[in-house]
Structure formats: structure tokens, C-alpha cells
Amino acid sequence: MVAPRTIALDAMGGDHGPTVVVEGASISLTRHPAMEFIFFGDERAIAAELEKFPDLAARSRTLHTDSVIAMDAKPGHAMRRGKGSSMWLSIEAVKKGDAHVAVSAGNTGALMAMSKLILRPMAAIERPAIAALWPTVHSECIVLDVGANIGADARQLADFALMGAAMARVLFHIENPTVGLLNVGVEEVKGDEVVRQAHTWLKQTSGLPLDYRGFIEGDQIGQGSVDVVVVEGFAGNIALKTAEGTARQISQYLKDAMTRTWLSKLGAVLARGGFKVLRQKMDPRRVNGGTFLGLNGIAIKSHGGTDALGFASAVDLGYEMAQTGLIERLAADLDTFHHRIDQSAAE
Amino acid sequence: MVAPRTIALDAMGGDHGPTVVVEGASISLTRHPAMEFIFFGDERAIAAELEKFPDLAARSRTLHTDSVIAMDAKPGHAMRRGKGSSMWLSIEAVKKGDAHVAVSAGNTGALMAMSKLILRPMAAIERPAIAALWPTVHSECIVLDVGANIGADARQLADFALMGAAMARVLFHIENPTVGLLNVGVEEVKGDEVVRQAHTWLKQTSGLPLDYRGFIEGDQIGQGSVDVVVVEGFAGNIALKTAEGTARQISQYLKDAMTRTWLSKLGAVLARGGFKVLRQKMDPRRVNGGTFLGLNGIAIKSHGGTDALGFASAVDLGYEMAQTGLIERLAADLDTFHHRIDQSAAE
Numbered sequence: 001m002v003a004p005r006t007i008a009l010d011a012m013g014g015d016h017g018p019t020v021v022v023e024g025a026s027i028s029l030t031r032h033p034a035m036e037f038i039f040f041g042d043e044r045a046i047a048a049e050l051e052k053f054p055d056l057a058a059r060s061r062t063l064h065t066d067s068v069i070a071m072d073a074k075p076g077h078a079m080r081r082g083k084g085s086s087m088w089l090s091i092e093a094v095k096k097g098d099a100h101v102a103v104s105a106g107n108t109g110a111l112m113a114m115s116k117l118i119l120r121p122m123a124a125i126e127r128p129a130i131a132a133l134w135p136t137v138h139s140e141c142i143v144l145d146v147g148a149n150i151g152a153d154a155r156q157l158a159d160f161a162l163m164g165a166a167m168a169r170v171l172f173h174i175e176n177p178t179v180g181l182l183n184v185g186v187e188e189v190k191g192d193e194v195v196r197q198a199h200t201w202l203k204q205t206s207g208l209p210l211d212y213r214g215f216i217e218g219d220q221i222g223q224g225s226v227d228v229v230v231v232e233g234f235a236g237n238i239a240l241k242t243a244e245g246t247a248r249q250i251s252q253y254l255k256d257a258m259t260r261t262w263l264s265k266l267g268a269v270l271a272r273g274g275f276k277v278l279r280q281k282m283d284p285r286r287v288n289g290g291t292f293l294g295l296n297g298i299a300i301k302s303h304g305g306t307d308a309l310g311f312a313s314a315v316d317l318g319y320e321m322a323q324t325g326l327i328e329r330l331a332a333d334l335d336t337f338h339h340r341i342d343q344s345a346a347e
Numbered sequence: 348m349v350a351p352r353t354i355a356l357d358a359m360g361g362d363h364g365p366t367v368v369v370e371g372a373s374i375s376l377t378r379h380p381a382m383e384f385i386f387f388g389d390e391r392a393i394a395a396e397l398e399k400f401p402d403l404a405a406r407s408r409t410l411h412t413d414s415v416i417a418m419d420a421k422p423g424h425a426m427r428r429g430k431g432s433s434m435w436l437s438i439e440a441v442k443k444g445d446a447h448v449a450v451s452a453g454n455t456g457a458l459m460a461m462s463k464l465i466l467r468p469m470a471a472i473e474r475p476a477i478a479a480l481w482p483t484v485h486s487e488c489i490v491l492d493v494g495a496n497i498g499a500d501a502r503q504l505a506d507f508a509l510m511g512a513a514m515a516r517v518l519f520h521i522e523n524p525t526v527g528l529l530n531v532g533v534e535e536v537k538g539d540e541v542v543r544q545a546h547t548w549l550k551q552t553s554g555l556p557l558d559y560r561g562f563i564e565g566d567q568i569g570q571g572s573v574d575v576v577v578v579e580g581f582a583g584n585i586a587l588k589t590a591e592g593t594a595r596q597i598s599q600y601l602k603d604a605m606t607r608t609w610l611s612k613l614g615a616v617l618a619r620g621g622f623k624v625l626r627q628k629m630d631p632r633r634v635n636g637g638t639f640l641g642l643n644g645i646a647i648k649s650h651g652g653t654d655a656l657g658f659a660s661a662v663d664l665g666y667e668m669a670q671t672g673l674i675e676r677l678a679a680d681l682d683t684f685h686h687r688i689d690q691s692a693a694e
Contacts, residue, residue, distance in 0.1 A: 074536065137599050147531050150539045184494050184584040189421065192497045192581070218588030222596035234539070235582040237531040239589040241565030246593040249569035252484050253628045254601070257621035267618025274604035274611030281600045 004100040004322040005034045007315055008093035011041030012068040012086040014105025014304045014311070018042070021105065022049035024302075024311025026056040031312075032319055038099055040065060041086040065089055069110045071304055078110035079117065087111060091118045094297040101318035103289075105302040105311060112148055112292060112301075119297040122327070124334035127156050128294035129233070130301070131167055132240055133317070135281070136224030142168050143221060143229040146290060147237035154197035155341070157181065157230055161202055162337055163293040164228035165210035166330040170321055176209060177227035180216035182235065190215060198230075205340050209333055247282055289314030291321065293330075298322060351447040351669040352381045354662060355440035358388035359415040359433040361452025361651045361658070365389070368452065369396035371649075371658025373403040378659075379666055385446055387412060388433040412436055416457045418651055425457035426464065434458060438465045441644040448665035450636075452649040452658060459495055459639060459648075466644040469674070471681035474503050475641035476580070477648070478514055479587055480664070482628070483571030489515050490568060490576040493637060494584035501544035502688070504528065504577055508549055509684055510640040511575035512557035513677040517668055523556060524574035527563035529582065537562060545577075552687050556680055594629055636661030638668065640677075645669060 009025060011018045018041060029035050036059050039046045043064035050057040067085040069078045082088050087106050093099040095118050104111050112130070121128055129145035142164045145152065152160070161179045168177035181199055183191040188199070195215070202212040213226050218239055221229050231239065258268040268275065288310040290301040298321050302314035356372060358365045365388060376382050383406050386393045390411035397404040414432040416425045429435050434453050440446040442465050451458050459477070468475050476492035489511045492499065499507070508526045515524035528546055530538040535546070542562070549559040560573050565586055568576050578586065605615040615622065635657040637648040645668050649661035 135596075137596050150531065182585060184497065184581060218585045218590075219592030219595065221589060222592040231585070234531060235585045238529060238565045238578070238582045239585050242568060242586040242590050243565075243593045245566030245569040246590045247597060248566065249482075249484050250594060250597050250629065253625050257625040257628070258618060260621050260624060264618045264621030267614040267616065267621065269614065270617060271605060271611045271614025274607050274614065277607060278600050278604040281604070282597065 005319070006036045006038065006099040007318060008038050008040065008090040008099035008102040009315075010087045010090040010102070010104035010106055011039040011046050012106070014302065014306065015071070016307075018045045018049045020306065020308050020311050022046060022053065022056070023308035024315060025060070026053040027308055027312035028315040028319065029056050029059065031316060035059065035319060037061070038063060038090075038093055040089040040093075041068070042066070063089060069107050071107050073107055073110055075107075075109035075113040078107060079113050082110060082114065088114055088118070091115055091299055094299065095119055100322035101298040101300060103300045103302060103314050103318050105304050105306060105314070108147075108290075108301055111299065115292050115295055115299040119295040119299065121294055122296055122331055122334070124331065124338055125159060125294040127152065127159070128292055129160050129163060130290045131164060131293050132290050133171075134221060134229070134240070134243070136222055138224040141221065141224060141227055141229060142171070143231065143236060143240065144293065145231065145233035145236050146240045147233045148292070150232070150234045152194070152232035154194050154201065157195065157198035157232065158201050158337065158341075159294070159334065160230045161210060161212070161228065162208070162333045163330060164230060166326055166333060167291065167293060167321070168227045169209070169329070170324045170326050171317075172227055174227060176211045178211045178213050179228040179230060180213050180220065180226035182218065182221075182229055182231035182239070183215040184217070186215045186217060201341060205337060205344075207340070208337060251282065289317045291317065296327065298326070352666070353383045353385065353446040354665060355385050355387065355437040355446035355449040356662075357434045357437040357449070357451035357453055358386040358393050359453070361649065361653065362418065363654075365392045365396045367653065367655050367658050369393060369400065369403070370655035371662060372407070373400040374655055374659035375662040375666065376403050376406065378663060382406065382666060384408070385410060385437075385440055387436040387440075388415070389413070410436060416454050418454050420454055420457055422454075422456035422460040425454060426460050429457060429461065435461055435465070438462055438646055441646065442466055447669035448645040448647060450647045450649060450661050450665050452651050452653060452661070455637075455648055458646065462639050462642055462646040466642040466646065468641055469643055469678055469681070471678065471685055472506060472641040474499065474506070475639055476507050476510060477637045478511060478640050479637050481568055481576070481587070481590070483569055485571040488568065488571055488574055488576060489518070490578065490583060490587065491640065492578065492580035492583050493587045494580045495639070497579070497581045499541070499579035501541050501548065504542065504545035504579065505548050505684065505688075506641070506681065507577045508557060508559070508575065509555070509680045510677060511577060513673055513680060514638065514640060514668070515574045516556070516676070517671045517673050518664075519574055521574060523558045525558045525560050526575040526577060527560050527567065527573035529565065529568075529576055529578035529586070530562040531564070533562045533564060548688060552684060552691075554687070555684060598629065636664045638664065643674065645673070
């Protein structure tokens with residue numbers, strides 16, 4: 001295995017292809033000078049972009065392919081026809097050990113399906129999850145699953161808790177991250193049997209490498225009540241998109257309010273330093289990237305429409321995760337937990 | 348039946364009891380001078396508040412009870428012990444025809460359970476839903492179910508569409524409200540079998556009194572893409588709470604940003620007219636109140652922690668719904684739809 005500093009990039013993914021991917025990599029490189037890159041995609045298009053960034057070019061290789069997964073391709077179609085595509089090859093580089101993490105801004109469904117097929121779920125995992133970084137009033141938290149699957153049973157939810165905790169340990173440098181289970185109320189009687197069973201397991205199993213805080217409600221996510229929020233993928237995806245939509249909606253309100261009268265406009269000019277801070281806080285590019293957790297390798301999904309700064313956030317995230325023994329540690333955590341659950345079921 | 352202008356109020360519900368309920372009613376009365384009220388609860392406490400509002404006192408009756416449902420009571424307990432409580436009696440007034448709508452800021456679970464038991468679901472309805480008014484960049488939309496039940500089958504989701512459309516017709520004065528089904532993507536292959544079946548029915552059944560627009564994602568709710576958003580109660584509740592939390596989080600960011608430097612502070616002072624408009628736009632009191640749909644009578648839940656202005660919004664909502672033949676029209680819509688579904692199943 002190479003040193004955990006090589007990033008495989010699907011140069012053709014996303015709405016803007018190599019333009020954004022190459023510039024994004026160059027931004028990440030200034031932050032993490034030890035990074036190395038392998039670009040997969042159209043050699044000439046990539047070379048044209050790399051010319052603009054000689055420092056990056058010096059630390060990069062390009063592997064040519066003509067095959068690209070369309071942003072609107074059905075996952076099934078992408079799987080049948082996508083072998084040899086820039087997306088496929090970047091994931092395969094992780095599988096082969098040529099790279100430590102793959103990042104793509106391409107089609108989410110195809111990336112998920114290919115990552116599962118190529119990297120395979122970890123032995124103890126029935127269902128991988130997509131984890132999102134979510135900004136809070138304090139800093140950030142991790143929310144999963146935000147859409148890898150629809151529905152989850154109690155054991156899968158408990159596995160999500162362990163997977164999220166492993167990621168939080170790496171990113172937030174906390175040994176026992178706090179974990180909450182998203183529900184329609186905080187009382188023990190709330191929710192269906194599945195969330196209540198997961199709650200019982202997480203509460204009663206001793207020695208888990210996390211600090212389980214019980215049920216939380218949707219309004220506590222952004223308050224930063226816990227480091228890791230666990231939810232099945234349908235509700236998790238809807239929560240994520242709803243929060244994004246609400247932020248956009250309030251930005252629109254704010255813009256309208258600040259251009260209403262000349263006095264508001266003048267005030268907005270004077271307060272522009274404050275507004276700049278606000279925009280940075282609300283900038284979705286800061287926390288760009290969903291991580292596929294539960295596979296034998298790390299694959300990161302960047303938003304398809306993001307710019308170079310946003311893509312760089314996704315690359316940074318992958319790099320930080322590659323620096324640690326995330327997967328090995330997670331495998332050990334899952335083994336311990338499943339063993340205890342099976343034991344208590346047998347008693 | 349009395350004229351649809353009498354509102355039954357649970358005077359003891361909510362965190363502040365008669366103080367907020369009576370003042371809230373007085374605010375609603377200034378907007379709708381034909382309103383009449385029946386207050387249920389502690390006679391002396393209610394009288395002490397009514398003294399402050401002689402116009403309201405002149406249009407009100409009070410029916411005394413000592414029994415109050417605690418805000419943290421379990422619904423089951425409330426049902427067994429709550430007969431004769433202020434909440435129970437206010438719903439019963441609707442059942443008896445003494446009032447046309449009941450409003451309570453009390454315990455949601457208890458109010459839901461009592462409303463179901465006393466008013467009974469409409470003949471065609473398997474599951475009532477809680478509908479919320481949701482602010483959008485244009486105006487408002489209706490989202491249901493936001494937590495009456497966990498999970499829903501395809502027919503129940505389609506019923507929610509009809510119930511939401513009936514409410515939208517009343518509140519927004521649109522004959523064929525637009526309806527979207529909340530999902531994890533807009534393509535037809537997205538989601539589980541339940542949402543896809545509901546989608547097919549809503550798309551293919553002709554003559555429904557609504558304009559079905561297909562799947563929508565969470566970020567489209569606040570954009571006002573449709574008048575009515577349909578979702579099962581677990582994800583719907585999480586979406587609602589997450590949006591509330593995101594709004595609160597951004598308010599916090601904004602406050603921090605505007606007090607950062609003296610220039611920002613000065614700017615914020617000059618722009619205070621704009622900020623006032625923003626606060627009004629974001630004011631959760633404007634759209635306070637969840638409506639129980641699908642029962643033989645109208646029961647409205649106000650937020651427990653709201654103030655008089657927020658409670659007045661819930662009373663206004665109930666009054667507007669009571670002015671129309673909402674339930675009769677909805678019963679007819681449901682009959683037609685179920686008949687067509689059964690027909691197409693038999694073909």
C-alpha cells in the first residue's frame with residue numbers, strides 16, 4: 001500500500017468536469033503539500049487544466065479513459081456500461097492500493113453502486129451509509145444515513161452509530177463522540193419498534209467507543225447537540241435537503257430585506273463585514289462531500305454543481321480520513337459490538 | 348349546528364394557560380369580529396384574564412373544569428384519566444355541535460388521541476394526519492403528515508394528498524392546488540414501492556381535484572414549488588423540526604455577525620427596518636398551528652410555548668377552516684378517488 005496521501009480523482013465527474021476537479025485539487029494541495037493525485041478521464045482536457053497549476057502537475061499522474069458516466073445515468077445502466085469509466089477507474093485505484101481514497105462529483109447513485117461493487121462492504125456491515133458533514137452553531141456534526149438506502153433495521157441503525165463515531169473520531173479528534181438517534185420525540189415511547197430497539201442496544205451495550213445520548217429531534221441537529229446523528233436514509237436525505245432549502249430560503253429573505261429601503265441598503269453596506277462572516281458560515285462549500293461508510297475503502301461524493309473551493313473541501317475530507325486507520329478501527333468496533341449484541345440475545 | 352363562528356378553546360393548554368389563550372382569542376376577535384368563544388378550564392383564572400378584554404368577554408362563555416392534561420402526560424394516561432379535562436371538553440364541544448372548531452396548545456399526543464376518539468376518523472379515512480403550514484419564499488404551503496403516524500401505505504399517502512388539497516382550497520383559495528410527493532429524488536425510479544405506488548395513483552387517476560406535480564425533494568418545500576407536500580409522518584416530522592432548527596441556527600449566525608464589529612453594529616441599526624421585515628418573515632408564530640385532518644370535525648394544535656400572537660394564528664386558522672364546508676367536500680373527494688382506485692384494481 002502506498003503512503004496514505006494519494007487521491008484518485010474522477011476528473012470527468014460533476015457539472016464542470018476537469019475545470020473544477022483540477023483547480024479543486026490545486027487548492028487542496030496548497031493546504032496539504034504532501035498530497036499526490038491520480039486523475040482519471042480525458043487526458044487532453046486534464047492536461048489543459050493542469051498547465052495552469054505547475055505545482056499540482058508535478059505531483060499528479062493522469063490515466064486516460066474516454067468513458068464517462070453521465071450525471072443522469074441510471075445506476076443499473078452505469079454499472080453495466082461503466083467499467084473503464086473515469087468513475088470506475090478512480091474507485092478501482094483504491095481497491096488496488098494505488099490510491100487511498102477516491103473523490104468524484106459524478107452521479108451519486110452510480111458512485112454508490114460502483115463503490116459497493118468494487119470496494120465491497122466490510123465483513124460486518126449489511127448496509128453502507130452516506131455520511132454528511134452538517135454545520136452547527138458550534139462547528140459541525142456528522143449525519144448518516146443521508147440516502148444510501150431507504151429504511152434500516154435496528155442493527156443497521158446501531159451500525160450507523162459506530163460508523164459515524166469512527167468518522168467523528170478522525171475528523172473531530174474526540175475519542176468518544178456523542179451520538180443521538182433522530183426521532184419524532186425524545187421520550188422513550190416515541191418512534192417505531194426499529195428506533196426503540198436500536199435505542200435500547202445503544203443504551204445498554206457497555207464499552208462502545210461512543211457516548212450515546214438517546215433520541216434527538218430534528219431541531220437539535222443544527223444546535224450541535226451531538227457529534228453524530230443517526231437516521232435511516234429516507235428521512236435523513238429529506239432532512240438534509242430540507243435544511244439546505246431552508247438556508248437558501250432565508251438567504252433570499254435576507255437579500256430582499258436588505259434591499260428594501262435606501263436606509264437598509266446603507267446599513268447593509270456598513271455591515272458588509274458581518275454579512276461576509278455570515279455568508280462564510282452558511283457556505284455549503286465548506287462542508288461539501290458525502291462519505292460512503294462501511295466499505296473496504298474510502299469513496300467521497302462531492303456535490304455535482306460545486307465549484308473548485310467546494311471540490312477542495314471534499315478532497316480535504318478524503319485526505320483526513322485516509323491519514324488514519326479509520327477502516328481497521330471501525331472493523332474492530334463492529335466486531336466487539338456485534339459480539340455483545342449476539343451474546344445478550346443468547347442470554 | 349351553530350353558525351360556523353364558535354371556537355372551543357382549551358384555556359389550560361400550553362405553557363402559559365389562560366394568560367396566552369385569552370389574549371390570543373382577543374387578538375383573533377379584532378380580526379374576525381363575528382367570532383364567539385367557549386373557554387374550558389379554571390373559571391376564576393379565565394375570568395381574571397377576560398376582565399382585561401371586555402369586548403372578548405361579551406362574546407365568550409366559560410365552562411368550568413378542574414381537570415387539566417399535563418404537557419408531559421403520556422397519551423394513554425391522558426385518555427384514561429382525561430375525560431372531563433379542558434382539552435376533552437373543548438373537543439367534545441365540536442362533536443356535540445356547540446362549537447365548530449377546537450383549539451388547544453396542550454399535549455400533542457393527548458390532543459391527537461382524544462380528537463381521534465371523540466371526533467372519529469371520517470368514514471373513508473384509515474389514518475388522520477397532522478398538517479402544518481410552512482412558510483415559503485412566495486407565501487405558504489401545507490405539509491402533511493408531520494407526525495400523526497409513523498409510516499404510511501400508498502393509499503394513505505394518496506389520501507393525504509386529497510386532505511391537503513382540501514385544506515389548501517380553503518386557505519389559499521385555489522380550486523386545484525398543486526401537490527408534490529416528498530422523496531429522495533425526483534426521478535420515477537426513486538424511493539421505495541410505497542411512494543412509487545402512491546405516485547402512480549396520483550398521476551394516473553383522472554378527475555382528482557388537485558394538480559399532481561410528481562416527486563419533490565426537501566429543498567423544494569421552502570421554494571414553494573407546490574401548495575401541498577405529502578410525506579409519511581416520521582420523515583415529515585423530522586423535516587419540519589429540521590427546518591425550524593435551521594432557521595434558529597441562521598438567526599444565531601446573523602446575530603453574531605451583526606454584533607461582531609462597531610461597523611456591523613452601526614449597519615445593523617441603520618438596516619433595522621430590513622431586519623424587522625426579515626424577523627416577520629421568519630416568525631414561526633405567523634404559521635403557528637397543526638391541523639388534524641381526516642376527522643369528523645376540526646381540531647387545531649397550537650405550539651405549547653407560543654405567545655398570544657402565535658395562539659391567535661392558530662385560532663384564525665381554525666376559524667377559516669370552519670367557514671367552509673371543508674369536511675363535506677373532502678368526504679366527497681375521497682369517495683370519488685377510492686372508487687376509481689378500486690375500479691382500476693378490479694380491471
